[in-house]
Amino acid sequence: MALTDADVQKQIKHMVAFIEQEANERVEEILAKGEEEFNIEKGRLVQTHRVKIMDYYEKKEKQIEQHKKIQMSQLKNQARLKVLMARDDMVTGFYQLLEPKVTIRCRQQDVDVVQAAVNKNISIYKETVKSNITVRVDQDHFLPSDICGGIEVYxxxxxxxxxxTLESRLDLVAQQMMPEIREILFGSNPNRKFLD
Structure with a gap:
């Protein structure tokens, strides 16, 4: 049985249709696989960058938190030093006056700190001097607010x-250092007998 041209054409068309169908299925399969790989890669990249961004902001949050802790620590230290300076100023003033009644003047913004220091320092003074003292923080007259701090005891x-006050202490130090300053600026004077 010989195949006629029509049968051959029919078989060729059938084979071409089959090959085209196979090719289309293969193309769809490749496209689907490519899209799936693309989605997987895209998801991986998105996740990687999401993790990087989250890590970056976590580090920033930790840095900010650490910075806040450092600032709080510095503020606490400044407040503690302010209290210690007020206490030292106060006790020094009490010892210099040795009066039974004294009045303290301070800057208006330091009244609370000074009042708290007064309560602690009275007992220290009483133990050391073995004498009572009455202390009043002046609420009517204050030191100028532009000075750096300190107190005046009357x-x-x-x-x-x-x-x-810091200014009065600096003036005192400047007067005490005057001979050294004079020598640095002008050199030593062989005719000078007194070095004050």
């Missing part, structure tokens, strides 16, 4: 004053 009638 006796009961206000005639004797001990100034323990």
């Amino acid at each position: 006796n009961s009638n206000g005639k004797i004053k001990v100034s323990n």
Whole structure:
């Protein structure tokens, strides 16, 4: 049995249709697989970058938190030093006056700190001097707010004053250092007998 041209054409068409169908299925399969791989890769990249971004912001949050802790620690230390300085200024003033009644003047913003320090320092003074003292923080007259801090202690009638402000201490140090400053600026003078 010989095949006629029509049968051959029919078989060729059938084979071409089969090959085209196979090719289309293969193309769809390749496209589907490519899309699936693309989605997997895209998901992996998105996840990787999401993790990087989250890590970055976690580090930033930790840095901010650490910075806040450092600032809080510095503020606490400054407050503690302020209290210690007020206490030292106060006790020094009490010792210099040795009066039974004293009045303290401070900056208006330091009143609470000074009042707290007064309560602690009275007992220290009483133990050391073995004498009672009455302390009043002046609520009517304040030191200028532009000074750096400190207190002034007055006796009961206000005639004797001990100034323990930073400015007064710097003036005292400047006067004490005057001979050294003079020598640095102008050199030593062989004719000078007194070095004050």
